[in-house]
Every structure is written in structure tokens, then in C-alpha cells.
Amino acid sequence: MCIGIPGKVIAVNGRMASVEVGGATREIALDLIEGAVPGDYIIAHAGFAIHKVDEEEAVKTLNLIREITGGIEDYDAAF
Numbered sequence: 001m002c003i004g005i006p007g008k009v010i011a012v013n014g015r016m017a018s019v020e021v022g023g024a025t026r027e028i029a030l031d032l033i034e035g036a037v038p039g040d041y042i043i044a045h046a047g048f049a050i051h052k053v054d055e056e057e058a059v060k061t062l063n064l065i066r067e068i069t070g071g072i073e074d075y076d077a078a079f
Helices: 055-068
Strands: 005-013 016-021 024-029 041-045 048-053
Touching: 005 024, 005 055, 016 041, 024 041, 024 048, 041 055, 048 055
Parallel strands: none
Antiparallel strands: 005 016, 005 041, 016 024, 041 048
């Protein structure tokens, strides 16, 4: 099963964004959403931003992921 992970857009370069989750940073394609800017939160799945979410929703989701996984701190493996 795959899961979309919320992340914060750190920088945008054309159709790619640097996105941070729990200290891990990845380059994520923005081809499926419009208007992402640094500071936005997105749902990342399979290397693509698939949806923009507000910060409150992103934090709630990240907290649920931590709870489900028993406090996983290595987002690098899930991101």
C-alpha cells in the first residue's frame, strides 16, 4: 500500500519543488497541481505533488502517521 505524505514546500524551481518532511528533503514534481509556492503544504505521492493542503491539515496528518507508526522519525524511508 502506498500513502501520500504531507510536506512543506521549501523552494520551487520551474515544475519541481524541494519539499521537507521531518528533516528529509526530496525533489517533487508539481505537474499535477497549480500555484505551489514556498511555505505551502502538499501531499506527495510517488514523486509528485498531488494536492495542496492547509498547514493545520498537514500537521494533523503527520501526527496521525507518527501515532500509527509508533513515532517513526525516519521520514526518509517513507517519503
